[in-house]
Amino acid sequence: MGQPYTELPKDLYIPPQALEVILEAFEGPLDLLLYLIKRQNLDILDIPINEITDQYVQYISMMDAMQFELAGEYLVMAAMLAEIKSRMLLPRSSDAAAEEDDPRAELIRRLQEYERYKEAAEDLNALPREERDFQTLTIAVPRHPAQRARAEVTLSELLLVMRELLGRVQMFAHHQIQREPLSVRERMARLLEQISSDSFHDFTTLFTLEEGRRGVVVTFIAILELIKQSLLELVQAEPNGPIHVRLLMVSTVTAAGAMDE
Secondary structure (H helix, E strand, O other): OOOOOOOOOOOOOOOOOOOOOOOOOOOOHHHHHHHHHHHOOOOOOOOOHHHHHHHHHHHHHHHHHOOOOOOHHHHHHHHHHHHHHHHHHOOOOHHHHHHOOOOOHHHHHHHHHHHHHHHHHHHHHHOOOEOOOEOOOOOOOOOOOOOOOOEOOOHHHHHHHHHHHHHHHHHHOOOOOOOOOOOHHHHHHHHHHHOOOOOOEEHHHHOOHHHHHHHHHHHHHHHHHHHHOOOEEEEEOOOOOOEEEEEOOOOHHHHHHHHHO
């Protein structure tokens, strides 16, 4: 019928293990007292101690009748309110009233401090919280190996490498005069045996610097001839990078025939 329901019927049987529904939950006696003050729009600096004390005691009596667990702090606050109420009711002279502090001053100070902490807690609780207001998603990005395009080997780059090799040869120069029989065909056959088809070889490792300038020139001409006959391939991973040599996938008969021509 729209009326507040505060007492249980006498003939209503409630099992001991029944579910209890608590509509108003207070953190302590100060929280209850602050709730009673705000519900009636009272000034916290001028608390009508008689009215508030009566309402506080009634609320505690209702909680006791509904078999709620009462902490000792609620009863201590009720005793404090009763003491303040009795001090407010005692007759006092004008001189004594001027010298004596307001009995409510300590209670007002505690209520103001509790109100500040409560508002700060509510502001912190209103901040977005992970797993309550939002969820953090983690997405694994698949990694794809980077593929770099091979750069074409130009004749100018070959000449630069050749010039560098000739500069190294000068460090091994000697004054012995002897005839070194060097054959381009023989060097081509040796290169085909030296280079395997399943791996890359550094271009500079194919030269034997101890053979001198003639050996470097003969090896260089042999490499060019094998490239011309499509038996070798030059590969460069990036511009101005090291040059590598790879044997093309050809049969032994084809390679031998090319050597005999």
